[in-house]
Amino acid sequence: MIPARFDYVAAASVEEALQALSQSDDAKIIAGGQSLLPVLRLRLNAPELLVDIGRIDSLRGVREDGDALVIGALTTHSDIVTDDLVRRHALLLSKAAAEVADNQIRHRGTFGGSCAHADPAGDMGSAALAMDAEFVIAGAGGTRTVPAADFFVDLFETALGEDEILTEIRVPKKTGWGAHYEKFVRVAHQWPIVAVAATVNASGGTINEAKVALTNMGSTPLRASATEAALSGATATEDGVRAAADQAGEGTNPPSDLNGAADYRRHLATVLTRRAVLAAAGA
Amino acid sequence: MTRINLRVDQENVSDDVEPRMLLVQYLREKLGKTGTVIGCDTSNCGACTVHLNGRSVKSCNVLAVQADGAVIDTIERLADDDGTLHPVQVAFRECHGLQCGFCTPGMIMQAVDLLNENPSPTEHEVRVGLEGNLCRCTGYHNIVKSVLYAAELMQGASKEGANA
Numbered sequence: 001m002i003p004a005r006f007d008y009v010a011a012a013s014v015e016e017a018l019q020a021l022s023q024s025d026d027a028k029i030i031a032g033g034q035s036l037l038p039v040l041r042l043r044l045n046a047p048e049l050l051v052d053i054g055r056i057d058s059l060r061g062v063r064e065d066g067d068a069l070v071i072g073a074l075t076t077h078s079d080i081v082t083d084d085l086v087r088r089h090a091l092l093l094s095k096a097a098a099e100v101a102d103n104q105i106r107h108r109g110t111f112g113g114s115c116a117h118a119d120p121a122g123d124m125g126s127a128a129l130a131m132d133a134e135f136v137i138a139g140a141g142g143t144r145t146v147p148a149a150d151f152f153v154d155l156f157e158t159a160l161g162e163d164e165i166l167t168e169i170r171v172p173k174k175t176g177w178g179a180h181y182e183k184f185v186r187v188a189h190q191w192p193i194v195a196v197a198a199t200v201n202a203s204g205g206t207i208n209e210a211k212v213a214l215t216n217m218g219s220t221p222l223r224a225s226a227t228e229a230a231l232s233g234a235t236a237t238e239d240g241v242r243a244a245a246d247q248a249g250e251g252t253n254p255p256s257d258l259n260g261a262a263d264y265r266r267h268l269a270t271v272l273t274r275r276a277v278l279a280a281a282g283a
Numbered sequence: 284m285t286r287i288n289l290r291v292d293q294e295n296v297s298d299d300v301e302p303r304m305l306l307v308q309y310l311r312e313k314l315g316k317t318g319t320v321i322g323c324d325t326s327n328c329g330a331c332t333v334h335l336n337g338r339s340v341k342s343c344n345v346l347a348v349q350a351d352g353a354v355i356d357t358i359e360r361l362a363d364d365d366g367t368l369h370p371v372q373v374a375f376r377e378c379h380g381l382q383c384g385f386c387t388p389g390m391i392m393q394a395v396d397l398l399n400e401n402p403s404p405t406e407h408e409v410r411v412g413l414e415g416n417l418c419r420c421t422g423y424h425n426i427v428k429s430v431l432y433a434a435e436l437m438q439g440a441s442k443e444g445a446n447a
Contacts, residue, residue: 001324008285008302008348030349037344038326040303050302054349078338102415103393104329107338108345188414189327 003040073112092179096127180279329416380429
């Protein structure tokens with residue numbers, strides 16, 4: 001199938017893109033297009049204007065800024081997988097990006113696009129949440145920064161306004177932290193039934209601090225706060241983390257669908273959390 | 284209509300296209316390059332895989348206008364002008380890496396990308412590398428064998444090159 005007709009602007013700068021967005025009530029931004037194009041082809045959406053930000057090179061790449069990494073919204077999943085700075089300071093993002101869809105999609109799909117699309121089954125949202133990422137948003141009045149906890153609002157809905165563009169994701173460095181993204185799928189290259197993003201600061205077999213977030217356990221990525229608190233000081237063994245992981249389903253509201261009922265997902269979350277935390281702790 | 288200029292299979296092309304035209308449609312319907320096939324239309328199956336600026340993409344999931352200025356390589360220029368097959372093509376023939384053949388253009392283009400990145404993959408790495416390509420005949424075993432054999436052929440060629 002082919003998309004319905006739309007007008008198209010290839011913006012050369014963020015300013016140009018903002019200008020184009022302001023002139024339409026029914027515009028969509030396209031970056032890599034790996035989530036948007038299937039939506040357009042299935043005619044689940046038919047915007048009158050597509051604003052292509054894919055040629056704005058300043059939105060691509062990873063740099064250091066003191067205690068943070070700044071990742072351009074257009075940085076592709078495959079670049080996140082291999083980037084040295086990301087691997088050193090934000091390993092969880094690299095691990096999660098490696099699990100997004102398949103190679104071809106990872107070559108085109110972008111970190112920013114994936115977060116802005118806000119599919120609750122998307123892999124990068126929970127990784128960003130676990131990393132305490134902040135989203136830098138450009139609009140007519142300048143830029144603002146929104147923490148991940150406030151960025152994801154609901155199903156396919158973020159804090160981004162109609163006329164705003166996600167430009168960068170700032171991630172506090174977690175240098176030396178272990179990380180793992182445990183994704184449970186029925187068939188290869190699909191969205192997870194449930195997935196768990198975990199990054200862990202461990203020493204001498206003890207977990208000092210853990211950050212854990214869940215994919216597809218509600219309408220947005222969710223932080224497993226009770227689990228995080230209980231992991232602090234836990235021994236990095238199967239028995240040591242079991243009680244903490246068992247709390248992973250608390251406060252979640254997972255969907256029931258063909259792949260599993262809500263209570264199945266709640267159970268799955270505890271199992272995958274245990275696996276993710278142990279792998280992240282190198283146990 | 285939007286003007287696009289790109290380099291496809293080592294030839295410069297230029298056309299006015301509707302923004303909604305998919306890259307795969309452009310290749311097949313405007314350029315007549317039907318070697319690249321459409322398998323699923325939902326970006327699942329990978330049959331339409333081509334290389335965009337040297338990396339594999341699903342051409343049903345890229346707009347032709349997004350490819351403006353890009354270099355596209357399709358299955359049609361993988362063999363040499365004199366008909367000498369690419370080692371991955373040789374390996375697919377040798378190892379019976381196809382049954383109905385419909386997924387083959389995409390499998391081969393993805394395998395070439397995979398081997399460019401990782402010249403001597405393990406069997407597991409081949410399987411993971413091909414996870415975006417579906418074979419409706421379920422002929423995966425011979426496809427994986429083909430890619431592993433292609434890696435051997437290409438390694439052999441580069442060793443010969445080093446000795447020469």
